[in-house]
Amino acid sequence: MYGNNIGNQGYNAYGFGNFGAQRSHNLFECYYGDSSTSSVTDDKSKATWENDNYEIEFTESQSSMKITNKHTGEIYRVYSDPYIGLGDKDEGGAIHHKGEFKNDSVLILDDGTRIHxxxxxKGSQTFLDTVTIFEPNKNKATQITNLLSNENDLEIKDGTIGEFHDKTGVDYDTAVRFKEAWGEEEGLYVMKHDGSxxxxxxxxxxxxxxxxxxxxEQKLKDAGYPGAAGIWGSMDPAQCPQFCDWINNNWWDQICHMFGNQAGVGSFQPMPSWPMPGQNMMEQMFMQMMMQYCMQNMPMPRHQDFQPGDLWALAGGAHMYMGVQDKMQNMSGGMGQFPMMNQCFNK
Structure with missing residues (x-):
């Protein structure tokens, strides 16, 4: 979502360069405290890394990493294929999805810690597999491997920075680069293509x-997909990213079921006598799953009114949502309008 073709821009083999360099007024009194500790737990399915300023938790079953800033309570989570989300420990730790990256990444924390x-x-997606944590002020590196294996075989190795600087597996020419914004403003900064x-x-x-x-919702209504428009109009804003993931992974099987063939071939026009021979209504379980991503007490389209074309439109809406999110991440100003949507959902 943030893009990967950033280029080297003066980075050395450590991926450090000037990116995320410590400000002259370091905000952590414990910056020069003890070095980190790390351990593997739960039959090698989980691992933790901790220093005076941060706690990092790794979960193999989710190929995920959660970073908690001990001073601010802010949380950064990398998960799935992979997404990056922000949260706050003081607000229950709920994670707000913010975007995704397809290649490697480097995250610079405020105390100087570098996370590679x-x-x-895996299949058509990419997942977090190896994390290497550098502590420049301690000349220490810690590497957590096998996050993607799903075989309860997480492993931790540590040593000097020199021993690990060329063993991270990170391609620094294409890696997305983040830095923590703590002490200035909340959240993270991500480097754009132009270096800003x-x-x-x-x-x-x-x-x-x-x-x-x-x-x-309006585009779907205008294009004649009332079922899909009704679902999008009832969508819980906090659940949009999860819904897009779910519909992208499940719509094809359902469209084949509704069209009555494994090629997903059928009429896309509203059908006056539904269902037509050889075609089926949407499965009740599929409808119930969709409703989990919608707000409670919102009007929902009737199960029997859902047509196969609505499935295509739901997936198209998910594609547009992700496209607009991508566009927003590269805009310096406000959100404005979404001209790219004007070309969509036209029959």
Whole structure:
């Protein structure tokens, strides 16, 4: 979502360069405290890394990493294929999805700690597999491997920076680069293609999503997909990213079921006598799953009114949502309108 073709821009083999360099007024009194500790727990399915300023938790079953700033309570989570999300420990730790990256990544924390994330392909997606944590002020490196194996075989190795600087698996020419914004403003900064930084905040997500949802709903109505429009109009703004993931992974099987063949071939026009021979209604379980991503007490389209074309439109809406999110991450100003949607959902 943030893009990967950033280029080297003066980075050395450590991926350090000037990116995330410590400000002259370091905000952590414990910056020169003890070095980190790390351990593997729960039959090698989980691991932790901790220093005076941060706690990092790794979960193999989710190929995930959660970073908690001990001083601010702010949380940064990398998970799935992979997404990056922000949260606050003082607000229950709920994670707000902010975007995704497809290649490797480097995250610079405020105390100087560098986290190098190596992703690996699995099917058509990429997932976090190896994390190498550098502590420059301690000349220490810690590497956590096998996050993607799902075989309860997490492993931790440590040594000097020199021993690990060329063993991270990270491609620094394409890695997305983040730095922590603590002490200045909340959230993270991500480096854009031109070398400038885009701030990623925790707030604003719901408002942004509501505007995108309204735009998608209207486009679907105008194009004649009332079932899909009804679902998008009932969408919980906080659940949009999860819904897009779910519909992208499940719509094809359902469209084949509704069209009555494994090629997903059928009429896309509203059908006066539904269902037509050889075609089926949407499965009740599929409808119930969709409703989990919608707000309670919102009007929902009737199960029997859902047509196969609505499935295509739901997936198209998810594609547009992700496209607009991508566009927003590269805009320096406000959200504005979404001209790219004007080309969508036209029959």
């Amino acid at each position: 994330m190596d992703t690996k392909p 930084f885009h701030q990623i905040k925790m707030d604003g997500t719901a408002a942004d999503n509501k505007a995108i949802i309204a735009e998608i």
